[in-house]
Amino acid sequence: MARSYKCPHCGRIQRAEPLPDEKVTVTCDACGGRFRIPAAQEKARLQTSIAAAAVREELKAQIDASRSEDDKRRLKRIIDERRLGDYEILDELGRGGMGVVFKAFHRHLKRMVALKVILPDADDPETMLRRFKREAELHARLSHPNIVHVYDYGVIDGMHYFAMDFVTGTQLTKLIGSPEFRLAERLHVVTLVAEALEHAHGQGVVHRDVKPDNIIVDAGWNPHVVDFGIAKATDNSGMESITRQGLAVGTPHYMAPEQFRPKLGAVGPQSDVYAVGAVLYHLLAGKTPFDADTAHQVLIKAATQDAPPLIGLKTPSDELIDEDLAAIVKRSMTKELAKRYPSARSFAADLRRYAAGLEVEANPLSGRARLRRQLKKNPGAVTLFGLTGALLLAIAVALVAIGTLWSSRDGQLSSTLAGARTLVLNSCKSAAAGADQAIANVESELAVGSSSIVWITLVGILVFGAALSAVAYRMMSQRLAESLPSSPAARPDEIGQTADEVASKSG
Structure with a gap:
């Protein structure tokens, strides 16, 4: 909505519509002079507008108290x-x-x-x-x-x-500070609330007052949304609007900016998404996104500031908030509707992806970063990478040994066998010591789409490598048996002894 400003040059009243965080240059229609409208001046006008809504809310509370x-x-x-x-x-x-x-x-x-x-x-x-x-x-x-x-x-x-x-249960408000209320349960509750609101939105109903007080949690950590007292119909149901135009309704700590600043957009399903995000913020941080002494000050902060970042903080249950979870909350609470989750369903889906350890829409990563995150979340994968690298090197060494033995003369087999034995032993030791390098090599080569692809690929390599090693071992034994049937230096049982020796030393 346009505002009126006085020209400092000639005193003529001008009208302009600046954003609260920008300076706007205005040209006077009367004298042609140019002057800038400071952000502070516009912010003061915003404070006055929000103060009126806060006064109405306080008067309503007084009426309720004196029935x-x-x-x-x-x-x-x-x-x-x-x-x-x-x-x-x-x-x-x-x-x-x-x-x-x-x-x-x-x-x-x-x-x-x-x-x-x-x-x-x-x-x-x-x-x-x-x-x-x-x-x-x-x-x-x-x-x-x-x-x-x-x-x-x-x-x-x-x-x-x-x-x-x-519903037999407890208001979510009373559970926020409980250390027994673990992060997994907190995310479970919020996910189900978002999915419940998606159902309401599909029926043409926007809650407009989602907050911990209006969520009852039963003994199985299942939430139940209550109190649709200020709900809004979004379909063509013929229901007339009872709320006066321009009147802010909701609870300031969880209210979407468009609910008290209509020029930011229409109140709709995304307004509930913001409120659920604010509830999730409260559950994770143990405090509301914007704290102040009065409702008026809370609304000012919500309209002009971003909520303090969550990454690196710990929940009331003493669990770390990581980058992905912080990104989900931030996207759900962004003031711009175009950047907020488009629906409660998409918000819930991202929470489910996070709970499953998958990439989240709020924080997309490159293939390399995804692989690094999967290794961090699945320490067993590090061991699997190391075994894969070591086995691949051992296979290569075994094939070299086969080629060498195959081309050797009968008189050189004894010395070749001793050299191959030393070569295999040293190579296996080097492979074990170079497991970290193997991880880095695989990480740089693979474009990983999900953790399941990583595990399936590596297990396949291990199975194939083990089979190939067995074939190589049999070929070496048969070749030596055919070449030196009477030589005690090249009997197949000695080859078996050598393999056992290598395994015991490398293990």
């Missing part, structure tokens, strides 16, 4: 009677902007549920009711194992409610 006496009486009646229609009220689970959630038991279905009951807003009960119905309708579209399912909606004694699956 009307009627609301309190309604809540007290439900708690005192411990019943709402066929639902027996057992406990209060929590409160949101539109109502309260109870743990309840359906007497006829013999089923435990989470029962959300609306508490009408004293200032605008009609809008509150529309929001409540909208949440239930959008939520009811979804059927995914990692999204709490809505299966009942109704009105009893003027009180609107809807019933959801009751």
Whole structure:
């Protein structure tokens, strides 16, 4: 949106649209003078704009904290009677902007549920009711194992409610600092959340408030996404928008920049991708991406700064965050929609590639770098490379020895055999000592696509080399037996003794 600026030369008001981190040169229409708009000036205007959203949020919190006496009486009646229609009220689970959630038991279905009951807003009960119905309708579209399912909606004694699956578990917020919550489980939880949101996006629903408080983790480390209270329909479902245009909705610590700065792009599935990335950042770093004293300051940081880098840090479970994982988080939280993961599915797929030890889209590598990473992650491959190099050298030496023995005269076989014995022994020792060089040679020659190709190739070389060595050994034995049938210096059993000797010395 264009801004107004005063020309320092003639005082004429000019309009321009600078980016917050750039200086823009403006030409005055009246006097032709040129002047620059500093980034600091535009940043101050941005702060004012975001401050208005923060003030609205704080006022809303104050209204929620001072609900009307009627609301309190309604809540007290439900708690005192411990019943709402066929639902027996057992406990209060929590409160949101539109109502309260109870743990309840359906007497006829013999089923435990989470029962959300609306508490009408004293200032605008009609809008509150529309929001409540909208949440239930959008939520009811979804059927995914990692999204709490809505299966009942109704009105009893003027009180609107809807019933959801009751999940026995813990809010993700309470697990973040736990050292028992290992990195593998953290990635598993976030991956399933991303896949659940992909399902929601496919049904035309954007959550808009993904955060640890809205993720319940059960005993099997399976997450369940809850609270679609400010969800948005992205399809042509005919649902009217209840959120006023330009009003920021969401939780500042996890809110995508386009949710409070519309000129950055439309709010959509990628906004949820950013939020899941911010949740993953929190799980890995043990703190939110942007920390500040007020919501206003958090939004300013989110709009103008990148989150502190994660690479080299350790998780609350004391596990190192490597380059690939840091790159995944960074891409999910980039402010530019074109550079962010295009969908929750692609985000989840990259997390699964990382968990499998494969190359990730967020941090593509050359063939040489991929091979080096696979060797680092699979120490056994180093030994296999060394054995391969040593065996190839031994095969070469054996073939040279065969050729030498084949062309030797009968009178020279004894001395040739002794020389071949020394040559094989010394070459095997050199091959063992040069295993590192063999690794470097293979690394520079192979264009590796995945770890499986490396292992299959090397195992194939070893099998082929072993077979070739056996053939060479048999040929040497037969040739010597034919050439010196009566010579005690060249009997096949001596050749076998020599081979055993070489093996024992090189081992």
